[in-house]
Amino acid sequence: MKTLFSSVAITWWLRRLWDWGGQFAGWLGGLLALYGLMPADMQHTLIAILSGRWGEISLASAGGFLIWAITQWRSYVATVKPQIVTKAGQRAELRELPGGTVNAVEEFANTAILRRGQTLVEKLLNLGRW
Structure with a gap:
């Protein structure tokens, strides 16, 4: 039995069992x-x-x-689709905006990410570090 579980192939399958089992349980749930x-x-x-x-x-x-089913699919697509609202209150996609506007939006997003404060998780992880 010890030689069976010392096999590289068997241990690989056992590790995949935990991975795939967790994914399967998540999807099923x-x-x-x-x-x-x-x-x-x-x-x-x-x-x-x-x-x-x-x-x-x-x-x-x-x-x-x-x-x-169609409304659920459309709701999902609308949720994950990146959207920008113009000053006129109209929705626009990034590729629909003029070239300078696209660069400005990307620059704004990058600046917002760089200037953001620490997240709650980062603050909790840094508690022990003085």
Whole structure:
């Protein structure tokens, strides 16, 4: 048994088990939380779709599920997309702004990062260092 666990290949697989197991558990927990947030009729529709029982799905529930999925996707895209608001109150992407404005925005962002104070974590880590 000792020679089995001293093998480099076996120890590599054991380390991957912890990595992949944690990632799998995180994804599974997230999906179950998302499933729990769905209304009951959408949960039934999702289970019917995943189990291949297409005959049980009504057109109204399929349409509702599709609209729900599209709005969730659009919400995600809107959240992660970098946005800039102009003086006129209009949203603009960085590539839409004139060249000098793009450089000014990048310079402002870099200056803000450089001049920021310590974060809470940095302050806590520096407590022991005098």
